Amino acid sequence: MKFFASLVDRLMATTKTNEKIGALEEYFHNASDRDKVWVIALFTGRRPKRTISSTLLRVWCAEYCQLPLWLVEECYHTVGDLSETIALLIDAYYTPDTHPADHSLTHYIEAFHQVEKATEAERKQVMLQGWKELQTVTERFIFNKLLSGSFRIGVSQQLMVKALAKVTQLEPAVIAHRISGKWDPGKITFDELLNDAGSLADDSRPYPFYLAYPLEAEPESLGSIEDWQAEWKWDGIRGQLIKRNNEFFVWSRGEELMTDKFPEYDPICKLLPDGTVLDGEIIVANGNEPLPFSLMQKRIGRKNLSNKIMQEAPVSFFAYDLLELNFEDYRSRPLAERRLALEQVVKLVNHEKLQLSSVVTCATWQELRELREESRQHYAEGFMLKRKDSVYQTGRKRGDWWKWKLDPMTIDCVMIYAQKGSGRRSNLYTDYTFAVRDGDSLVPFAKAYSGLTDKEFAQVDAFVKRNAIEKFGPVRTVKPDLVFELAFEGIAESNRHKSGVAVRFPRIKRWRHDKKPDEINTLDDLRQLLELYGTN
Amino acid sequence: MGLIQFTDKGLFCTKGGFYIDPWRPVDHAIITHGHSDHAKGGSKNYLCHTYSKPILQHRLGEANYQTVVWDQKLTINGVTVSLHPAGHVIGSSQVRVEYKGEVYVFSGDYKTEDDGISGAFAPVRCHTFITESTFGLPIYKWKPQQHIYNDMQQWILQNKQEGKASVLLAYSLGKAQRILGAISQVTDEIYVHGAIYNMQEVLLAHQLHHVKVIRISNELPKEKYRNAVIVAPPGADGTSWMKKFTPYRTAICSGWMQVRGNQRRRNADKGFVLSDHCDFEGLLSSIKATGCEKAFVTHGFQSVFTKYLNEIGIDASEVKTAYGNEAEEETEKEADQLNHPSS
Ligand SMILES: [Zn+2]
Numbered sequence: 001m002k003f004f005a006s007l008v009d010r011l012m013a014t015t016k017t018n019e020k021i022g023a024l025e026e027y028f029h030n031a032s033d034r035d036k037v038w039v040i041a042l043f044t045g046r047r048p049k050r051t052i053s054s055t056l057l058r059v060w061c062a063e064y065c066q067l068p069l070w071l072v073e074e075c076y077h078t079v080g081d082l083s084e085t086i087a088l089l090i091d092a093y094y095t096p097d098t099h100p101a102d103h104s105l106t107h108y109i110e111a112f113h114q115v116e117k118a119t120e121a122e123r124k125q126v127m128l129q130g131w132k133e134l135q136t137v138t139e140r141f142i143f144n145k146l147l148s149g150s151f152r153i154g155v156s157q158q159l160m161v162k163a164l165a166k167v168t169q170l171e172p173a174v175i176a177h178r179i180s181g182k183w184d185p186g187k188i189t190f191d192e193l194l195n196d197a198g199s200l201a202d203d204s205r206p207y208p209f210y211l212a213y214p215l216e217a218e219p220e221s222l223g224s225i226e227d228w229q230a231e232w233k234w235d236g237i238r239g240q241l242i243k244r245n246n247e248f249f250v251w252s253r254g255e256e257l258m259t260d261k262f263p264e265y266d267p268i269c270k271l272l273p274d275g276t277v278l279d280g281e282i283i284v285a286n287g288n289e290p291l292p293f294s295l296m297q298k299r300i301g302r303k304n305l306s307n308k309i310m311q312e313a314p315v316s317f318f319a320y321d322l323l324e325l326n327f328e329d330y331r332s333r334p335l336a337e338r339r340l341a342l343e344q345v346v347k348l349v350n351h352e353k354l355q356l357s358s359v360v361t362c363a364t365w366q367e368l369r370e371l372r373e374e375s376r377q378h379y380a381e382g383f384m385l386k387r388k389d390s391v392y393q394t395g396r397k398r399g400d401w402w403k404w405k406l407d408p409m410t411i412d413c414v415m416i417y418a419q420k421g422s423g424r425r426s427n428l429y430t431d432y433t434f435a436v437r438d439g440d441s442l443v444p445f446a447k448a449y450s451g452l453t454d455k456e457f458a459q460v461d462a463f464v465k466r467n468a469i470e471k472f473g474p475v476r477t478v479k480p481d482l483v484f485e486l487a488f489e490g491i492a493e494s495n496r497h498k499s500g501v502a503v504r505f506p507r508i509k510r511w512r513h514d515k516k517p518d519e520i521n522t523l524d525d526l527r528q529l530l531e532l533y534g535t536n
Numbered sequence: 537m538g539l540i541q542f543t544d545k546g547l548f549c550t551k552g553g554f555y556i557d558p559w560r561p562v563d564h565a566i567i568t569h570g571h572s573d574h575a576k577g578g579s580k581n582y583l584c585h586t587y588s589k590p591i592l593q594h595r596l597g598e599a600n601y602q603t604v605v606w607d608q609k610l611t612i613n614g615v616t617v618s619l620h621p622a623g624h625v626i627g628s629s630q631v632r633v634e635y636k637g638e639v640y641v642f643s644g645d646y647k648t649e650d651d652g653i654s655g656a657f658a659p660v661r662c663h664t665f666i667t668e669s670t671f672g673l674p675i676y677k678w679k680p681q682q683h684i685y686n687d688m689q690q691w692i693l694q695n696k697q698e699g700k701a702s703v704l705l706a707y708s709l710g711k712a713q714r715i716l717g718a719i720s721q722v723t724d725e726i727y728v729h730g731a732i733y734n735m736q737e738v739l740l741a742h743q744l745h746h747v748k749v750i751r752i753s754n755e756l757p758k759e760k761y762r763n764a765v766i767v768a769p770p771g772a773d774g775t776s777w778m779k780k781f782t783p784y785r786t787a788i789c790s791g792w793m794q795v796r797g798n799q800r801r802r803n804a805d806k807g808f809v810l811s812d813h814c815d816f817e818g819l820l821s822s823i824k825a826t827g828c829e830k831a832f833v834t835h836g837f838q839s840v841f842t843k844y845l846n847e848i849g850i851d852a853s854e855v856k857t858a859y860g861n862e863a864e865e866e867t868e869k870e871a872d873q874l875n876h877p878s879s
């Protein structure tokens with residue numbers, strides 16, 4: 001564990017990408033094969049099956065430290081991460097009575113795996129053993145983390161890919177492809193995971209998505225509109241349809257396998273040529289007519305897909321791109337060529353569930369700009385702009401693809417509740433609830449926790465600490481004094497919210513120091529937005 | 537009615553007619569230490585420890601200062617007053633107030649580990665103890681300072697080896713002096729920000745500290761900062777003032793660095809968990825050592841800490857004060873000096 005702990009310490013001790021890659025590289029050169037596979041797994045969001053609940057962890061930790069459980073909870077509220085809270089507490093109350101040990105990362109993962117069906121006493125034994133034989137906060141933090149969740153320590157998939165590419169001398173795109181998809185870190189070896197044979201064996205493997213940054217400048221800065229392909233930016237779930245060796249897979253951008261969630265796509269599978277991968281958007285739609293996104297949320301939340309929900313919220317796949325055809329990787333071909341091939345594939349399938357995301361053609365940027373104003377009527381969020389000769393890249397990149405979104409809707413509102421953030425903001429009040437005015441009363445309508453600078457967050461935090469009126473658990477009721485402009489992407493009717501509306505992707509646009517709480521927007525203003533743009 | 541009242545101006549001794557660490561101007565103020573949330577300007581008369589006087593003069597300007605040494609007894613309107621070492625920063629004191637056999641002690645800010653600069657904290661027996669609770673959660677457990685100083689020295693040497701300057705961020709009063717002592721073991725030249733330089737000048741002039749420092753200024757050639765060791769207040773972090781040190785690494789020295797999230801939020805390369813306050817155990821052992829019947833808990837995690845004290849059988853109540861924005865106020869003050877670097 002010491003070796004992995006020193007990697008984690010090094011990763012946390014720097015904010016610089018190159019130093020992080022260097023640390024990973026060194027680790028991959030020197031660590032044992034099995035640990036390496038687990039590290040790739042852990043840093044890409046795969047974790048061992050949870051065999052001990054967080055409730056038990058808290059209880060055992062309180063017991064070990066001889067502290068009341070509520071005090072452990074208070075610590076957790078302040079730290080914002082249970083694994084770290086427990087590691088700190090054990091460290092503070094540790095009395096040496098066990099020989100320190102330095103087992104491998106895999107050793108501990110297996111230990112947790114083995115107690116899956118064990119008694120509570122046996123599971124407790126494993127936990128206590130680890131807490132006692134490990135020696136530092138970092139080691140215990142990792143040990144706890146193996147149970148409780150993903151490692152958010154500033155290692156993105158891209159970073160990991162870069163480091164592995166250096167170690168293996170393979171292309172980053174190849175690595176990205178190989179470590180995505182479905183694989184079992186307990187069964188696969190480092191070589192199997194990264195060499196060719198291993199990747200061929202897995203037909204389900206998706207390609208890493210090419211993602212766009214928002215366009216901040218005017219589109220005129222991109223040059224002639226002739227060189228660009230514009231498509232509506234659909235509001236659904238980005239996904240890939242894969243058919244290889246007559247097996248069919250639906251992946252979401254979050255790298256979640258969702259084949260079972262969309263049985264409507266099965267007929268497409270039968271019609272697709274073998275060895276095809278499509279990139280596109282999973283959209284609630286009647287054939288080629290999109291429906292409000294709120295229907296998708298309804299459907300995704302369900303455990304069981306009933307016929308009723310499939311009728312209420314039918315889905316189509318709006319295809320954007322062709323990544324593989326006849327088992328051949330098409331990503332390095334220019335978009336124009338991929339698009340032609342894609343059109344042929346869609347035509348060949350000829351099924352209402354598979355739609356081509358249509359290309360919008362305008363003679364000038366100005367014309368396109370005017371059309372963009374109609375986005376909401378099409379249930380779109382604006383346009384995607386893609387250079388016609390662009391290859392399909394890996395991850396979020398600037399230059400060839402841009403999302404040109406409609407300006408968000410905004411409302412001026414006042415902060416009424418605050419709560420401490422999590423992770424890096426665990427000591428600050430950074431999660432806020434905002435209200436609009438309705439006559440004499442304030443009606444909460446949205447929560448947001450992004451959009452301010454660290455300095456502004458610190459100022460609001462100080463305000464909350466001085467102006468808290470009441471306390472409900474971790475939530476503070478705050479004097480309604482600070483006015484903010486809130487931006488959001490969509491608005492829908494909702495009977496779960498007191499205000500009767502739900503907004504999508506709310507975020508703080510700016511702090512309105514210039515406005516007083518009696519100058520904020522009203523519930524009527526919100527209702528008007530709902531009428532104009534509402535997606536019920 | 538208690539001998540010390542909690543008023544909207546600060547802690548007030550009814551019989552003695554004086555305030556302790558008032559946050560509004562008053563006639564008679566006893567000051568525990570020179571941090572800006574405890575020492576406010578504008579009062580007519582100040583009483584403080586001899587070592588605190590130059591610090592208060594520097595920060596609050598000229599005023600009527602009376603000084604005492606530790607354990608020296610004064611009588612004010614029949615109330616016996618004395619100061620006792622609090623171990624927090626240079627001159628920091630607990631205030632003991634006695635009237636007709638009843639004893640109150642206000643801790644001010646304190647730490648139990650002797651830093652060799654601030655005087656060693658000594659618990660004072662009393663009936664009522666008013667304590668801070670800045671780090672009143674059991675996750676706050678400090679490592680021995682020597683351990684942290686060693687890490688700090690290692691870090692500096694490593695940065696040097698990699699061709700980088702080391703920028704340590706610490707408050708100008710308290711933390712800065714401790715750090716200067718530790719890093720003077722590995723370097724002869726320590727460059728400091730104006731706020732720290734000014735404070736250090738005051739302390740050197742009164743023989744309260746001994747480490748000599750070099751003031752950072754635009755006149756110094758940039759090469760001077762190559763692989764250098766620099767101490768600056770936290771407010772300087774992220775400002776253009778730092779550019780001249782490139783390439784450099786930053787480290788924040790604070791008890792808050794105990795939690796990784798804070799370290800990341802501040803975007804520093806390194807966090808040294810070094811505090812001028814007690815850790816949880818330090819608070820508990822100090823309170824027990826006073827033998828008090830009643831504890832009042834001020835700034836920090838006061839509600840949680842109060843609840844816990846009551847559970848372990850110490851009668852405690854929470855008190856609201858204006859203290860505890862040390863970090864913010866110090867940062868503001870230092871940021872001010874950033875804007876007027878010549879002052
Ligand atoms: Zn202080």
Ligand SMILES: [Zn+2]
Nearest residue numbers: 645859860862
């Ligand atoms: Zn204080």
